[in-house]
Amino acid sequence: MRIALDAMGGDYAPRPIVQGAVEAVSTLDGLEVTLVGDRSAVEPLVCEFGGDGLPLRVVHASQVVGMDESPAEALRRKPDNSILRCWQLLAEGQVDALVSAGNTGAVVGAGLFMRRFIPGIKRPGIAVTIPSPTGPCVLIDVGANTHPKPEHLFQYGLMGMVYAKEILHVHEPRIGLLNVGTEGVKGNELTRETHRKFADSHLATQFVGNIEGRDVFAGRADVIVCDGFVGNVVLKVCEGLVEMMLRTTAEEVIRRQDGQGRAATLEAFETLKRRYHYSTYGGAPLLGIDGICIICHGSSDAAAIRNALRTAAEFARLRVNDKIKSELALD
Amino acid sequence: MRIALDAMGGDYAPRPIVQGAVEAVSTLDGLEVTLVGDRSAVEPLVCEFGGDGLPLRVVHASQVVGMDESPAEALRRKPDNSILRCWQLLAEGQVDALVSAGNTGAVVGAGLFMRRFIPGIKRPGIAVTIPSPTGPCVLIDVGANTHPKPEHLFQYGLMGMVYAKEILHVHEPRIGLLNVGTEGVKGNELTRETHRKFADSHLATQFVGNIEGRDVFAGRADVIVCDGFVGNVVLKVCEGLVEMMLRTTAEEVIRRQDGQGRAATLEAFETLKRRYHYSTYGGAPLLGIDGICIICHGSSDAAAIRNALRTAAEFARLRVNDKIKSELALD
Numbered sequence: 090m091r092i093a094l095d096a097m098g099g100d101y102a103p104r105p106i107v108q109g110a111v112e113a114v115s116t117l118d119g120l121e122v123t124l125v126g127d128r129s130a131v132e133p134l135v136c137e138f139g140g141d142g143l144p145l146r147v148v149h150a151s152q153v154v155g156m157d158e159s160p161a162e163a164l165r166r167k168p169d170n171s172i173l174r175c176w177q178l179l180a181e182g183q184v185d186a187l188v189s190a191g192n193t194g195a196v197v198g199a200g201l202f203m204r205r206f207i208p209g210i211k212r213p214g215i216a217v218t219i220p221s222p223t224g225p226c227v228l229i230d231v232g233a234n235t236h237p238k239p240e241h242l243f244q245y246g247l248m249g250m251v252y253a254k255e256i257l258h259v260h261e262p263r264i265g266l267l268n269v270g271t272e273g274v275k276g277n278e279l280t281r282e283t284h285r286k287f288a289d290s291h292l293a294t295q296f297v298g299n300i301e302g303r304d305v306f307a308g309r310a311d312v313i314v315c316d317g318f319v320g321n322v323v324l325k326v327c328e329g330l331v332e333m334m335l336r337t338t339a340e341e342v343i344r345r346q347d348g349q350g351r352a353a354t355l356e357a358f359e360t361l362k363r364r365y366h367y368s369t370y371g372g373a374p375l376l377g378i379d380g381i382c383i384i385c386h387g388s389s390d391a392a393a394i395r396n397a398l399r400t401a402a403e404f405a406r407l408r409v410n411d412k413i414k415s416e417l418a419l420d
Numbered sequence: 421m422r423i424a425l426d427a428m429g430g431d432y433a434p435r436p437i438v439q440g441a442v443e444a445v446s447t448l449d450g451l452e453v454t455l456v457g458d459r460s461a462v463e464p465l466v467c468e469f470g471g472d473g474l475p476l477r478v479v480h481a482s483q484v485v486g487m488d489e490s491p492a493e494a495l496r497r498k499p500d501n502s503i504l505r506c507w508q509l510l511a512e513g514q515v516d517a518l519v520s521a522g523n524t525g526a527v528v529g530a531g532l533f534m535r536r537f538i539p540g541i542k543r544p545g546i547a548v549t550i551p552s553p554t555g556p557c558v559l560i561d562v563g564a565n566t567h568p569k570p571e572h573l574f575q576y577g578l579m580g581m582v583y584a585k586e587i588l589h590v591h592e593p594r595i596g597l598l599n600v601g602t603e604g605v606k607g608n609e610l611t612r613e614t615h616r617k618f619a620d621s622h623l624a625t626q627f628v629g630n631i632e633g634r635d636v637f638a639g640r641a642d643v644i645v646c647d648g649f650v651g652n653v654v655l656k657v658c659e660g661l662v663e664m665m666l667r668t669t670a671e672e673v674i675r676r677q678d679g680q681g682r683a684a685t686l687e688a689f690e691t692l693k694r695r696y697h698y699s700t701y702g703g704a705p706l707l708g709i710d711g712i713c714i715i716c717h718g719s720s721d722a723a724a725i726r727n728a729l730r731t732a733a734e735f736a737r738l739r740v741n742d743k744i745k746s747e748l749a750l751d
Contacts, residue, residue, distance in 0.1 A: 159603060194601070222664060232600055235608055269563055269652040270525070272490060277566055277649060302656025306664045318608060319650055321600040323657050325633025330658055333553060333637045334665050341692055342673055345684035353676035354685075361672055 090119055090402045092381075093175040093184040096126030097153040098191020100388045103127070106190065107134035109394025114143045116395075120402055123184055125150050126171045150174040156387055160194030164202070173199050179380045180205055186381030186401040188372065190389040196382070197233045197375060205379045207410055209417045212237065213377030214245040214317065215384060216252055217324060223308030227253050227262075230314075232321035233375060239282040242266070242314050246287060247416050248376040249312035250295065255407045256400070257311075264292060265300035265310030267319060275299055279316065291419045335362060372397030374404065376413070381405060421450050421733045423712075424506040424515040427457030428484040429522020431719045434458070437521065438465035440725025445474045447726075451733055454515055456481050457502045481505040487718055491525030495533070504530050510711045511536055517712035517732040519703065521720040527713070528564045528706060536710045538741055540748045543568065544708030545576040545648065546715060547583055548655060554639030558584050558593075561645075563652035564706060570613035573597070573645050577618060578747050579707040580643035581626065586738045587731070588642075595623060596631035596641030598650060606630055610647065622750045666693060703728030705735065707744070712736060 094110050096103045103126055110122045121144040124131050128149040135145055152167035154160070164173065175187040176199045189196045197215070206213060214230030214237075229249040234241055246264045253262040266283055268276040273284045280299070287296040300309050305323070315323070339358045343351050372393070375382040381404045383397045404410075425441050427434045434457055441453045452475040455462050459480040466476055483498035485491070495504065506518040507530045520527045528546070537544060545561030545568075560580040565572055577595045584593040597614055599607040604615045611630070618627040631640050636654070646654070670689045674682050703724070706713040712735045714728045735741075 157602075159605070222668075235600060267653060269566060269649055271488075274490070302653040302658075303660035305657050306660040315653075318600055319653055322598060322633040322646075322650055322654060326636050326654050326658065327633075327661055329634035329637040330661055331665065332634075334662065335669075337553075338666075338669055338688075338692055342685050342688040345688050346681060350677060350681040350684070353681070354673055357669075357673040357676050361669055 090186070090405050091121045091123065091184040092398055092401050093123045093125055093148075093178040093187040094394070094398070095171045095175050095187070095189035095191050096124040096131045097150070097171040098189040099385065100156060101390070102190065103130050103134060105389065105391045106394055107131060107140070108138050108391035109389075109398065110145060111135065111138040111140040111143065112391060113395045113398040114140070114145055117399060117402055120144065120398065122398065123148050123178060125174045125178070127151065127153070148174060148178065154192045154195040156192050158192060158195070160192055160198040163192070163195055164198055170195070172196055176200060176203050185405050186383065188383045188385065188394070188397045188401055190385035190387060190394065193232060193384055196384055200375060200378060200382060206377055207379045207413055207417070209414075210244055210377040212241045213375045214241070214248070215373050216249050216376050217373040218257065219305070219327070221306050221308040224259070225257050226308070226310065227257065227312045228305070228315070228320055228324065229312065229376065230317040230320050231324045231373065232317045235316065235318040235321070237279070237316045239279060239286050242279070242283040242316065243286045243290065244377065246296070246312060246314045247292060247420070248413050249314065250292070251409060251412045251416055252374065252376060253311045255409050255412060256403060259311045262295060262311035263297045263309075264295050264312045264314065265297050265304065267305070267313050267315035268299035268301065271299045271301060273298065283314070371400035374400070379410065381410075421517070421736050422452045422454065422515040423729055423732050424454045424456055424479075424509040424518040425725070425729070426502045426506050426518070426520035426522050427455040427462045428481070428502040429520040430716065431487060432721070433521065434461050434465060436720065436722045437725055438462060438471070439469050439722035440720075440729065441476060442466065442469040442471040442474065443722060444726045444729040445471070445476055448730060448733060451475065451729065453729065454479050454509060456505045456509070458482065458484070479505060479509065485523045485526045487523050489523060489526070491523055491529040494523070494526055495529055501526075503527055507531060507534050516736050517714065519714045519716065519725070519728045519732055521716035521718060521725065524563060524715055527715055531706060531709060531713060537708055538710045538744055538748070540745075541575055541708040543572045543575075544706045545572070545579070546704050547580055547707050548704040549588065550636070550658070552637050552639040555590070556588050557639070557641065558588065558643045559636070559646070559651055559655065560643065560707065561648040561651050562655045562704065563648045566647065566649040566652070568610070568647045570610060570617050573610070573614040573647065574617045574621065575708065577627070577643060577645045578623060578751070579744050580645065581623070582740060582743045582747055583705065583707060584642045586740050586743060587734060590642045593626060593642035594628045595626050595643045595645065596628045596635065598636070598644050598646035599630035599632065602630045602632060604629065614645070702731035705731070710741065712741075
């Protein structure tokens with residue numbers, strides 16, 4: 090299993106990226122990581138984290154796409170950036186997967202530019218794993234495609250289902266369409282047409298119909314399909330809300346406790362932070378790529394990178410793309 | 421101040437609705453409430469809650485729109501429903517405001533059908549008040565208009581600003597446009613055109629540009645503008661997430677505490693529930709109506725109804741609509 094890792098992508102890159110890579114290759118059998126980025130910055134870190142002699146190599150890329158740069162412009166102005174180099178390694182068959190915590194728009198943009206899609210897939214979509222009372226579920230798309238067609242959303246449901254089954258071990262994933270009401274006629278033209286597409290497809294029995302916002306964290310579906318604009322806003326709103334709530338809740342509880350109670354409360358909140366933290370979920374796959382692309386949160390630490398590399402390896406081992414192809418053939 | 425209150429609207433109607441009305445007219449000077457609904461159900465409750473002799477009257481409506489009924493169909497099939505009767509009382513000038521915890525789609529649908537808009541306003545929008553670290557802020561629209569035009573979103577910003585200033589006492593409200601990135605060119609055609617409209621308007625100095633999902637609960641804007649599809653999904657996702665988090669957080673903290681600590685923790689969570697509870701915020705106005713329309717959460721209790729009646733009275737006293745008209749004249 091060979092993975093290209095964008096060493097320069099992320100708010101704190103390259104340090105935690107390189108650290109995560111060293112940790113991953115030390116613990117995962119058969120993993121080879123290609124660190125893509127500025128050789129003069131990356132190589133000393135490999136050495137510092139004790140990576141010498143491990144299955145790691147560095148491929149130089151002289152340019153970096155900034156986290157807040159306009160993706161389209163950055164990709165045009167910086168042809169030797171680390172993200173595009175990762176995609177090229179994938180296209181050349183030098184690696185099986187790529188992992189990046191860099192500018193998400195640029196990772197997706199470069200992927201669309203390369204057009205290495207699974208045959209039959211019209212547009213890839215980003216799937217994130219979110220917690221629910223009945224276990225983890227998949228929200229797709231969270232930003233790869235802000236102008237989707239009904240067919241794109243249908244394929245997101247299909248791919249999300251395979252992902253939920255193979256990677257999250259959900260036995261028979263239920264697919265829901267995120268909408269403003271539960272009746273089939275609710276919402277806009279996109280959701281109405283998508284609803285019909287699911288209902289008329291071979292996935293009809295797994296399709297639970299429209300689900301509302303409040304059902305997202307109620308475990309009513311294992312795969313939640315939405316357009317990339319809505320998904321992106323929802324994901325980020327949730328991030329902000331969790332952060333605010335954990336802070337204000339901790340304050341409210343702690344100011345009523347004495348020393349021992351406070352220690353116990355702080356411990357509880359550490360557990361909760363881990364439960365709700367993006368790093369627990371090992372990155373978000375860009376589903377629909379012929380190959381594997383895992384997108385990590387910009388603020389990824391070494392643990393998040395390590396988990397993302399493990400997810401990419403699992404994705405390959407379980408032949409998720411082959412199963413997506415089989416499902417596509419059924420439709 | 422005369423308010424028509426939909427006595428039959430809400431998950432637990434008419435009981436908590438009538439109770440809230442009795443409590444409101446007992447405590448708010450100059451308030452007269454018209455309870456609209458099934459006379460045989462409403463009058464005994466007025467009596468039971470001690471409302472006889474208070475400024476309450478009952479206007480009979482023989483039909484009720486169910487909470488899960490299709491709004492368009494219900495309005496067509498049930499011409500004598502309590503929601504439509506409330507709107508008619510407003511149109512006839514018999515009341516200054518209407519308050520309903522009934523089927524939101526039907527309340528909005530009946531309002532659109534009556535077309536009693538403030539002159540110059542193209543489409544009304546629902547504004548909800550949400551908490552943030554810097555104080556309450558306004559999210560508009562959360563479901564009245566799922567196919568808005570840029571001009572609608574611009575007017576939502578304008579009306580939301582007046583509401584934040586007058587009702588929430590925000591000195592100089594900052595208006596943000598909910599989007600998938602902060603640059604002006606981000607998002608879809610709707611957001612790009614809306615961005616331009618704000619930047620070229622008399623509200624340009626108050627417009628802070630695009631804000632991302634994670635900024636919603638970070639206090640980066642006092643008025644957050646979005647289309648009704650996105651706003652509805654976001655609002656409901658947040659409701660579900662808050663519920664799940666309060667439950668799981670309480671569990672996690674409590675299982676680490678002893679008796680006294682548990683009592684203190686439970687008290688803290690009661691405070692938090694109140695802070696995040698819809699009833700605290702007194703209902704959501706449908707802004708843009710020539711008159712006042714306050715929409716309450718379906719699960720409203722008597723306290724929520726009382727707060728909504730108070731909000732409607734404040735809305736009238738502070739002449740919010742006159743101030744919206746003045747702002748419209750500036751553009």
